[in-house]
Amino acid sequence: MISAGIIGGAGYTAGELIRILLRHPEVNINFVYSTSQPGKPVAAVHQDLLGETDLQFSGEIDKDIDVVFLCLGHGNSVKFLSEHQFSEETKIVDLSTDYRMADGKHSFVYGLPEFKKEEIKKADFIANPGCFATAISLAILPLAKAKLTKDEWHVNAVTGATGAGTSLSPTTHFTWRDNNFSAYKAFEHQHLNEIGQSLNLLQPGFSTQINFIPNRGNFSRGIHATAYTKFSGSLEEAKDLYMEAYKDAAFTFLVEEELHLKQVVNTNKCLLKLQKFGDKLLITSIIDNLLKGASGQAVQNMNLMFGIEETAGLKLKANYF
Amino acid sequence: MISAGIIGGAGYTAGELIRILLRHPEVNINFVYSTSQPGKPVAAVHQDLLGETDLQFSGEIDKDIDVVFLCLGHGNSVKFLSEHQFSEETKIVDLSTDYRMADGKHSFVYGLPEFKKEEIKKADFIANPGCFATAISLAILPLAKAKLTKDEWHVNAVTGATGAGTSLSPTTHFTWRDNNFSAYKAFEHQHLNEIGQSLNLLQPGFSTQINFIPNRGNFSRGIHATAYTKFSGSLEEAKDLYMEAYKDAAFTFLVEEELHLKQVVNTNKCLLKLQKFGDKLLITSIIDNLLKGASGQAVQNMNLMFGIEETAGLKLKANYF
Amino acid sequence: MISAGIIGGAGYTAGELIRILLRHPEVNINFVYSTSQPGKPVAAVHQDLLGETDLQFSGEIDKDIDVVFLCLGHGNSVKFLSEHQFSEETKIVDLSTDYRMADGKHSFVYGLPEFKKEEIKKADFIANPGCFATAISLAILPLAKAKLTKDEWHVNAVTGATGAGTSLSPTTHFTWRDNNFSAYKAFEHQHLNEIGQSLNLLQPGFSTQINFIPNRGNFSRGIHATAYTKFSGSLEEAKDLYMEAYKDAAFTFLVEEELHLKQVVNTNKCLLKLQKFGDKLLITSIIDNLLKGASGQAVQNMNLMFGIEETAGLKLKANYF
Amino acid sequence: MISAGIIGGAGYTAGELIRILLRHPEVNINFVYSTSQPGKPVAAVHQDLLGETDLQFSGEIDKDIDVVFLCLGHGNSVKFLSEHQFSEETKIVDLSTDYRMADGKHSFVYGLPEFKKEEIKKADFIANPGCFATAISLAILPLAKAKLTKDEWHVNAVTGATGAGTSLSPTTHFTWRDNNFSAYKAFEHQHLNEIGQSLNLLQPGFSTQINFIPNRGNFSRGIHATAYTKFSGSLEEAKDLYMEAYKDAAFTFLVEEELHLKQVVNTNKCLLKLQKFGDKLLITSIIDNLLKGASGQAVQNMNLMFGIEETAGLKLKANYF
Structure with missing residues (x-):
């Protein structure tokens, strides 16, 4: 069994991690670290776990853990790792933005398995991609991989309120968000950097614009993205490129049906x-x-790093309704 | 024209007052008082008013105003009136709980027009009823008026998120409230006092229980209440009592159709x-x-106090969808 | 008083018309024509009107009416007018697509007051614009009016479920739509024709693409649209163009605040x-x-045709929450 | 492996069954029977399964199946079983109302594991309880088991739109249901029979009223119920009764936290x-x-009938948001 630790246990991403890992056939949660509420039951915060687990938040970190997930606010992962040291065998998956941009100094691998599977398998440290970056990269990278991105991309995407985090803010107040819709950070969303980095790795020299308008939707979970660009080939040629790009993907599928979130x-x-x-x-x-x-x-990414089945613990029943 | 002032302009009830009064044919808004943001455009806070009004929050109060509405947090109306004095002609409508319970000292009339119309017409000071109290009182008071309440009432009601006010709280976070439902303050909601007071005025000696379970719904506006009790008469007798009770009501109607919020x-x-x-x-x-x-x-209530058409400014187009 | 008739009274647009006209200071509703349910109370269908009106659907049409609104399914207005004749004085406002495209034969004026006010004032027949067409035209036409549209437009818009009409369909089932999002008719929405026609009138010879992706949102009312194109001028120059274009507009405003639906x-x-x-x-x-x-x-449009205040009956209180 | 068949595959309950059984460690889905669409991929209807399964609807029934689930409209299970025969070893779980009321003729066991676990383990045929009946029975039966129900019960519950099934109806249209709330079938809901039957089995002679008001909520999934009655004991005594009643329950838990759906x-x-x-x-x-x-x-119930782990296939990750 893989022994896992989670740093920063109160947010949405930590909650989902705990839910998944509690049911993962090859993982034990060793600790969920929280400086603010050690001793408090995890189910008191993530209340869908009531009746299912006695796990408590811990004020202590086990440095000999097999894998640690950093669920910290952006900017705090670098700080945390400068103040805490893990064993040489400990693998790290960071869910913040801190290590997503390669800078020649850190050794984190950008954890997008569809394009980095072999690197991830050998990696010790993973920078887990952003949510918009994942949805959009999976939409546009096959074209870049084929060196066929020739013109600007036009991308519009909408995210649910969980994308804004657990903190209370005017735009996450129910009465504001209910039956509402709004664009924000048009052309300037921070995930553009990640996407651009991936595009340039696959199609060096690509320098045209990705025009991206993110929107706030009045739903809780999910991202729906549309992306288009000029493409001189046929639809069938495009499908072939995407089928080829994702032929080994465990979770990414090209479908003919109409999509809805x-x-x-x-x-x-x-x-x-x-x-x-x-x-x-x-x-x-x-x-x-x-x-x-x-x-x-x-x-x-953890499954790949530990050489176990890529889908282990992730065959989740959809909610659908 | 009636000259009106509003104290405490940033909340939901103040916003609705401003929207109504801006379109009221016989009212001018003289000031919307705000100590925190004098000079700020009202439309910067109540943003559906963008393009419609240049009204600004004011740091000053005109004491010779015809009518003043207190849109303050519960407990703050008493405090405000102890610190500010209006002219003898100024009428006051308080939207807080502060003056709803008669105590033999203050002279506020409980402003439920269906049962107090003549008193309201002569009143200078009105304690505007609570939202749950209004929905429930209108459901049960005709029976009390006929002295026919014999047994416990069983009341269940659900309110939208605006009922919780503009302040941010865990239960008004969109991701919590979206597609959720919960009971709260069962048997102990503060509006039970108002309802009991009205019941006792109409049917002195009534002493049985009103069992009331309030709920939080995942919608923004509205209250849906069901109330039942033992009643030995026929349905037709009951309808006659209610028709009689509301025959002069401007806004309260008995209908045969299925109801939905x-x-x-x-x-x-x-x-x-x-x-x-x-x-x-x-x-x-x-x-x-x-x-x-x-x-x-x-x-x-204001319309009644000033002797103008009871429905003036209140023939509002429903949203419906 | 203007005497008005409505043809096709059961849908969303008819419902809104009835709500507005019932409260319009200068209009009487003479009839709401329905072949399927004559004699049925209007409030039995548009149930927010319970208690407010005794109006019934009528199986008869008064041909001497001042104005008639056609709230029929697309394609049915032409058919209706070929089978029914009104007096020479009767003005017609058609809410369907049937007369929106000029064809040199019919004499309907495209009813977008921001760009056609003088024509509308003199018109007898109005083709009322489509909902997406209105939102998008108001966003892009000022640039065309200044002959400054030089490159493709990229437009993304989301509409509420009322946009799909009252008929039941899989994508309007609550369990499908709730917390969902989906694109549809990308690049092929029928409103592109209207928008293109308006653009060409203002900037003859414009021939580049309007790329338009419509989306279904999980809310009931409203359209939120973003549109961008290359523009060599400054933001201030653009604002000046738009301010000039809308300086006389009764309902269209340029604002500095962040927008939300x-x-x-x-x-x-x-x-x-x-x-x-x-x-x-x-x-x-x-x-x-x-x-x-x-x-x-x-x-x-009716207000303009009859020479009354353009905003009469339309100073509606926002719902906002 | 248990070989399972599903009769009637297009509805919500069939969809959930398929989702669960596809991931159940000890079950293979042998067929999903549909007379209307044999050969059609299951993922074309239950579209969250896109990319996950090649399962198709079948026009054939394997009569030697280990277990068959009937996901048919109420009234159709009796009809189906009169027209189709399974092997003597085939166990049947019926999700309709058809066999929930004992009538001395059929041999279906009412499948509420918290009160019937030993019977279910030995059963061949299970009548799966109704949704409201499950939520309410689990709330009130421990008191009946202790023979302590002395007075009327007052029950109010709200269900999501999936409770109304997949068929299109006015009250499941998104624009009707969105931000809406309504009571229906007050005092007359069909599930009252099931609840009464269970109550009488546990506390023979119980004859007082269960007053039940069901409501339609504007969410997709879930039931929230409140139930109260007179109880002369202390809260601690009540908790002890409930703890005892559910000490072996796999999924039913008494908690101290505030509940929300x-x-x-x-x-x-x-x-x-x-x-x-x-x-x-x-x-x-x-x-x-x-x-x-x-x-x-x-x-x-299937797990119990086959003597496997009661929670097998049911350790589902909550959606929570």
Whole structure:
């Protein structure tokens, strides 16, 4: 059994990690570290676990743990790792933005299994991708892999309220968000950096624009993204590229059906649909922002690092309704 | 024109008051008093007013105003009136709980027009009823008025998230409230006092229990209440009592149709439906908690106090969808 | 008083028309024509009107009516007018798509007051614009009016479930739509024709693409649209163009605040926000699809045709929550 | 491996069964029978399964199956079993109402494991309880088991839209249901029979009223129920009774925390909270109507009948958000 620790246990991504790992056939949760509430039952915070577990938040860290997940606010993972040291065997999966951009100094591998599986298998440290970055990268990278991105991308995506985190803010108040919709951070969302980095690795020299408008939706979970660009090939040629790119993917599927977000909610899947209109290739991409966009992908990365079945613990029953 | 002032302008009830009064044919808003943000445009807070008004929050109070509405947190109206004095002609409508219970000292009239119309017309000071109290009182008082309440009442009601106010709290976070439902303050809600006071005025000596379970619904506006008790008469006798009780009501109607909450959302109406099952009389009652349950009723009371048309400014187009 | 008739009274747009006209200070509803349910109370279908009106559906049409609104399914207005004749004085407002495209034969004026006010004032027949067409046209036409549309437009918009009409369909089932999101008719929505026609009138010779992805949102009312294109001028220059274009508009406002859909729900307003990022000008546009996108604009057109105050009957209290 | 068949595969309960059984460690799905769409992929209907399974609907029934689940409309199970015969070894779980009431003729056991575990283990035929009946029975039966039900019960419960089935109806249209709430079938819901039958088995001679008001909520999944009655004992005595009644329950837990519906959504759990106010004992009970209220409990019953781990295949990750 893999012995796992979780740092920062109160947020949405930590909650999903705990839910997954409690049912994972090859993992034991050794500790869920919390400086603010040691001794408190985990089920008092993640209340869907009432009746299921006696696990408590811990004020102590076991440095000889097999794997540790960092569920900390952006900027805090670097700080945490500068103050705490784990054993040489401990693998780390960081869910923050801190190590996603390669800088030649740190040795974190960007954990997008569809494009980095072999690197992840050998990695000790994983920077888990952002939620928008995952949905959009899976939509556009096959074209870059084929060196066929020639023009600007036009991307529009909407995320659920869990994307904004557990903290209370005016735009997560129920009366504001209920039956509402709004764009935010247009053209300037921080995940553009991750996407651009991946694109450049696959198609060096790519320098055109990714125009990205993120939106806040009035639902709790999930990301729905559409992305289009000029593409001179046929729809069939495009499908072949995507089929080839994802032929070994455990959770990413090209489908012919019309997509709607709830097809993937509460699963670790990404579903993609391709369409061609005039000179534009349109890709629709849907994920659960907390699973494939965060904690599910983190466990997928852990599975790969430990050489166990990539889907272990992740065959989740969809909610669908 | 009636010159009106509003004290405490940032909350939901103040917002609804401002929306109503801006379109009221016989009212001018003289000031919306705010100590925290004088000079700020009202439309910056109540953003549906963008493009419609240049009104700004004011740090000053005009003491010679015709009518002042107190939209303050519970407990703060008493405090405010002890610190500020208005002219002898100024009428006051308080939307807090502070003056709802008669204590032999203050001279506020409980502003439920269906049962107090003549008193309200002559009043200078109105204690505007609570939202649950309005929905439930209109459901049960006709029986008390006929001295026919003989046994316990069993009341269950659900309110929207605006009922909890604008402040951020865990149970108003979108991800908590979305697709959720919960009971709270069962048997102990503070509005039971108001309802009991009204019941006792109409049917002195009534001393049996009102069992009341309030619930939090995952919608923004409205209260849906069901109330039943033992009733030995026929359904037709009950309907006659209610028709008689509300024959002069401007906004309260007995209907035969099935009720659902959105029939009254964004209106000042209360719809009531009566049914009889075995020995039980069941009354379903629906209102918009911010209108008939707060600001709409406050304006209705103002209209009565000033001798103008009771429905002036309150013929609101329903939202319905 | 203007005497008005409504043809086809059971749908969403008819419901909103009835709600508005019942409260309109200068209109009497003469009849709401329904072949399927003559004699049935209007409030039995539009149940928010319970207690407010005794109006019944009528099986008869008064041909001498001042104005008639056609609230028929697309394709049925042409058929209806070929089978029914009104007096020469009767003005007609058609809410379907049937007369929106000029064909040199019919004499309907496209009823977008921001760009056709003088024509509308003189018109007898109005083709009321589509909901998406309204939101998007108001976002992009000022640039065309200035002959400055040089490159493709990229438009993404989301509409509420009322946009799909009252008929039951899998994508309007609550369990499907709740907390869901989906794109549909990408690049092929029928409103593109209307938008293109308006663009070409203002900037003849414009021939580049409007890329438009419509989406189904999990809310009931409203359209939120973002549109961007290359623009070589500054943000201030763009704002000046839009301010000039809308300086006489009764309901369309350029604002500096962040936009979110509920700022306009249950109003006849369109709010626009302009931003510049690199070489792109981004316009966000929000309307209520049933009001500015349908029945509200129909009444606005009627007001203009009859020479009364453009905002009469349309100073609606927002729902906001 | 247990070989399972499903009759009637297109509805919500069939969908949940398929989702659970596809991931159940000891079950193979042999067929999902559909007369209307044989050969169609199951994932074309239950679209969250896209990418996960090649299972198709079948027009054939294997009569030698180990277990068959009947997911048919109420009234159709009797009809189906009169027209089709299975092997003597085939166990049957019927999810309709058809066999829930004992009539001395059929040999179906009422499948509420908390009160019938030993009977279920020996049963060949199971009548799976109704969703409201499950939530309410688990709330009130421990008192009956202790022969302590002395007075009327007052029950109010709200169910999600999946409770109304997949068929399209006015009250499941998104624009009707969104942000709406309504009571229905007050005092007359069909599940009262089941509850009364269970009560009488445990406390023979019980003849007082269960007053039950069901409600339609604007959410997709789950039932939230409150039930109270007069109880002369202390809260601690009540808790002891309930703890004793559920000490061996696999999924039913008494908790001290405040309850809200999403604690159990997408799980097979029932959470119960007890409170005492004056002479009233209040029990709050929450379940997922499609799982503990239908398909999850059906699999729980299957597990018991086959002598495997009661929780097999049912350790589901909650959705929670």
